Amino acid sequence: MIEVRNVNKTFNKKQILFDVSAKFEAGQTNLIIGQSGHGKTVLLKSIVGLHSIDSGEIIYGNKVFSGMSFTDQKEIRQQIGMLFQGSALFDSLTVEENVKFPLDMFSNKSTEEKLDRVNFCLNRVNLENVNHLYPSEISGGMQKRVAIARAIALNPKYLFCDEPNSGLDPKTSIVIDNLIYEITKEYGITTIMNTHDMNSVMAIGEKIIYIHSGRKLWEGNKEDILVAKEKELNDFVFASELFKRIKRNV
Known part of the structure; x- marks a missing residue:
């Protein structure tokens, strides 16, 4: 499990993350969703240690990762797998x-x-x-x-995926989603995936947090998300014609 507690992050005097707290469970596909520019990528990179945080804690298991020196973080970093947006x-x-x-x-x-x-x-x-x-x-x-x-x-014990379906056709995206889900279950990995693809959310979203303007506005699963009441989340989820039709039938 990975837990973030009251995480704040600022770049050039502009605050990007505001007091974000969440738990990401082992053996589950944990998704961070939200519009571009609202902080979900900053949160993912902060969790993995690519950004240092201003305040709060990032905890791997029972170890406070954010409070360790770079050298002490090495053991945990060796347990991390990364899937970058452009494959890299x-x-x-x-x-x-x-x-x-x-x-x-x-x-x-x-x-x-x-x-x-x-x-x-x-x-x-x-x-x-x-x-x-x-x-x-x-x-x-x-x-x-x-x-x-x-x-x-x-x-790895932990797998981070940054927009893994970016640039892929829908059929190939399904293949990638299924692989990530299967590997997560097979090896009991704590998988955290950053995405704005609602098809991925509905296919493999076991634990979902929605980031809006740098704040965690909502959390739940793929069943909960279709009946959520938050306006900003609804605007995000039902932006496409396909999901507007789904909403009418919920």
Whole structure:
């Protein structure tokens, strides 16, 4: 589990996060949703330690991560997998080398053990015969699956996904959502996913928090969200014609 308590964050004298508190459960897909520019990405990056917070606490298990030195945070950082918005694969490395990269950085496994783990992770995301291809030689959806394989290479306890379906077609987005959900359940990972894609919310949103103007305005699950009363949340959820039709039938 990860918990944030009364987190505040300011950039250049402008406050971005206001007293945000939430719990993100292990073995669940925890989603942070909200409009662009309202603080959800800042919250995600603060939780993972890419931004320092002004006040409050970020707790991993029973350890106050935000109060540790950078050196002391290393043990927890090694238990974190990251899936970035643009996949963030190394163009000059093959698929195999990309997935092996965190193993080279943070494990003492032999070369044979590393390659076994790489192949296991690639098989887990349903990729075969792509080891020696470069990112430019595979599709965007396949790149995302390679990025997931890399994110789970170290068998993380925590998985962070920043807009994982950005730029993908709806069919491929479903594949990525399902993979994230399956891996979360299979390994009991605490998964935190930042998204504005309501299709993802309705597919895999077990715990959802809605960030509006830097504040946590609402929390619940995908069933609760369709009958929520908060105007700002409703404006966000039912912005598309599809979800307007869903609302009329709720």
